[in-house]
Amino acid sequence: MTLAMKGKRILEHNGIAASVSRLPPKLTSAGCAWGISIDCAHARRAKEILEVSGFSYGKMVTADGTPVSFEKAKHAPTPGVTGTPRTSVSPKGGGGR
């Protein structure tokens, strides 16, 4: 939870709205784990910000658990592929392995 809060702060300080949320069970290997939820539209920038800040995270996924691919994000969303508006970032060590 604390690492997720830290990541949330880093993103908020850089103008990206973020919230802490529970990771879905299929993304955790040991029960309860926390992630940071952001709008998909900010995924690439969030990734850059977190990396520049030295914030270590496990994965970046969409709300249904699909790993975020920045190749797909370059193109306009197509129905049925990017229907979910939120992306989750799981901080490293927070259980999202």
Next chain:
Amino acid sequence: MIYLDNAATSFPKPETVYREAERVMRECGGNPGRGSHDLALAAAEEIYRCREAVAELFDGDPERVVLTPNATVALNLALKGLLRLGDHVLTSALAHNSVRRPLHDLAEMGVAVEEYPAFPRGESVAAVIGRMLRPNTRAVEVTVRSNIVSVGLPLYEIAALCKRRGIILIVDASQGAGAMPLSVRNLGRAVICAPGHKGLYGLPGSGFALFSKEIDPKEVRPLLSGGSGLRSTDPGMPDLFPERLEAGTLNAPAAASLRAGVEAVRQIGVSEIEHRERLLRRRAVAILSGMRRVQVYLPNADEGSIVLFAVHGRSAAEVGEHLNGRGIAVRTGLHCAPEAHRLLGTPEGGAVRASFGMFNTEAEVIALCRAVKELA
């Protein structure tokens, strides 16, 4: 009441401290880190804000601020978490029982505990410590300021020595936090332990252990094990700060109070608070020292806000009772620091301690002295 027992707990608190604690009690009533509903997340936010405030004041990282109910738990967590069978640890006679007793427990379990002189003659404390170090010395405990007289140990000199040898510094900042500039940044492998409810003006029930970047969380054996809100199927506590060392529900209202207290301290300025308290102490010492039957211990000591004194022919308890009758709160006895009292040569029943805080005034110092004069 004239409150002169700030070394025990500070009183009163800044108004924001009461307001923030009440606000969090009323509006953020969830269990932080245990649920994902709005009330739990609101409580988690308050916990994190507290970590940020503490980290900022002491130049640390928020995730390395382990919240505890008080400094005693923080010190136990640090000492019992870091020391192992066969280790050697150094402490001083200034140490409070919140250090001495966990070290006593550890000594019974095979840790070698040795005392370094707090006031060596003719050489520095760091030099003496340097000669006492052994290959198996794992930690040196430093009480930055005594809780019975206004003296302190040279933290940064000792830190420099420990840093060169990779030795962990365990800092008891119970009387220093909020009353002197302190930074964990250049202490090497270190942990600063402090209460939230003394010089940081939080409510009782607040405290922390702030670990430097150089300490790996896996090096610290948890003092308590239980729910952490994280990796529930793991049999042991998580391998990361701060959750590894925070089993059980955190006190969000106390954390909010600590954050508000830290903000109030920063607004006035640690150095300004130190200056004001020093002036009050000097005034008290100057007046009390002029009373024939009053003995002030270490009257020239100038680090802190504490005056320790005895009235000849009166026990400390008697003096305390008399002062209480005059509406003045002080603490009498051995102050949970028996070795420090022995070092100072105070009477068998201890002495009287007046400790000033940022809300005390010169008028209150005068009132104290007048009341003491009635017995002297």
